[in-house]
Amino acid sequence: MRPDLTQPVSEPTPGAPELSAEQRARAAEINRQRAAGDPYLDPETGILRNKVGATTQAELSHKEDILVEARALQLTQSPGKLTFDLEHLQRIHAHLFQDVYDWAGQLRSIDMRKVGDTEMFFPQAHLPLGAFHTFNALHEDRLLRGLPREKFVDRLAEHLNNVNILHPFREGNGRTQRILFDQLAQRAGYELDWPAVRGFTNDHASRAARGGDLQPLREMLASITHPAQTNPNAQLEQVRDVLRAQRAAPRQGVAAEQMAQGESYYGSVHERQQRQGHLEPRQGPSR
Numbered sequence: 001m002r003p004d005l006t007q008p009v010s011e012p013t014p015g016a017p018e019l020s021a022e023q024r025a026r027a028a029e030i031n032r033q034r035a036a037g038d039p040y041l042d043p044e045t046g047i048l049r050n051k052v053g054a055t056t057q058a059e060l061s062h063k064e065d066i067l068v069e070a071r072a073l074q075l076t077q078s079p080g081k082l083t084f085d086l087e088h089l090q091r092i093h094a095h096l097f098q099d100v101y102d103w104a105g106q107l108r109s110i111d112m113r114k115v116g117d118t119e120m121f122f123p124q125a126h127l128p129l130g131a132f133h134t135f136n137a138l139h140e141d142r143l144l145r146g147l148p149r150e151k152f153v154d155r156l157a158e159h160l161n162n163v164n165i166l167h168p169f170r171e172g173n174g175r176t177q178r179i180l181f182d183q184l185a186q187r188a189g190y191e192l193d194w195p196a197v198r199g200f201t202n203d204h205a206s207r208a209a210r211g212g213d214l215q216p217l218r219e220m221l222a223s224i225t226h227p228a229q230t231n232p233n234a235q236l237e238q239v240r241d242v243l244r245a246q247r248a249a250p251r252q253g254v255a256a257e258q259m260a261q262g263e264s265y266y267g268s269v270h271e272r273q274q275r276q277g278h279l280e281p282r283q284g285p286s287r
């Protein structure tokens with residue numbers, strides 16, 4: 001049976017018997033196989049190479065959450081230059097993860113997909129082009145300013161999906177894009193109550209949107225979009241709530257891999273009559 005290379009196997013399940021020497025050796029070999037196709041992984045531990053000395057996924061997640069929360073609060077107080085483009089997204093990621101990863105703020109160098117999904121995220125070789133069209137469309141929409149709530153939610157769903165399809169970083173895409181769209185929403189007169197979103201709801205909405213059905217994502221965003229608060233302390237507490245909710249939610253794995261020969265990315269950057277640069281995924285053949 002072919003081993004599952006989508007998850008590190010360095011940690012036994014809590015309460016399970018300890019691994020035998022043979023099982024540990026097999027786990028190490030699986031980790032080495034995963035790392036061979038993913039330069040971001042440590043071949044000994046099977047987890048992302050990191051600056052905090054973590055050797056298990058649980059340790060890495062714990063330390064990452066604490067450090068990222070502190071950096072996210074800094075962005076709330078001093079957001080920096082808000083250009084709403086790829087460089088803006090990279091600046092957010094670089095600030096959030098600067099204490100954890102050497103590659104914070106850098107575009108991923110490999111192709112990848114969510115564990116359990118058959119569709120790849122946007123090809124890494126074309127990320128700058130895809131991002132140009134994605135953010136150009138957002139600016140053509142005037143950064144969603146001056147829109148009534150229903151129209152704001154409708155347009156937000158499309159642009160959030162476009163950025164999610166890009167998935168430009170090896171790790172931390174969700175947290176980064178949420179801050180970007182928080183900043184966007186606040187300047188459009190709204191705020192997004194992300195802690196109210198359950199993990200299952202978000203996963204379902206995101207998958208449906210990548211498949212071309214934006215309705216679940218619209219419904220999810222409609223449930224968390226409210227008029228913006230002007231109290232800065234309330235904004236700080238909102239960021240804390242977002243990060244606490246993310247820590248409490250189970251994390252989905254991401255499989256990073258090279259596309260196999262003959263394998264295609266089923267998505268396209270195309271033009272429409274009224275708007276350019278819309279990313280529209282389409283269903284590919286099952287594999």
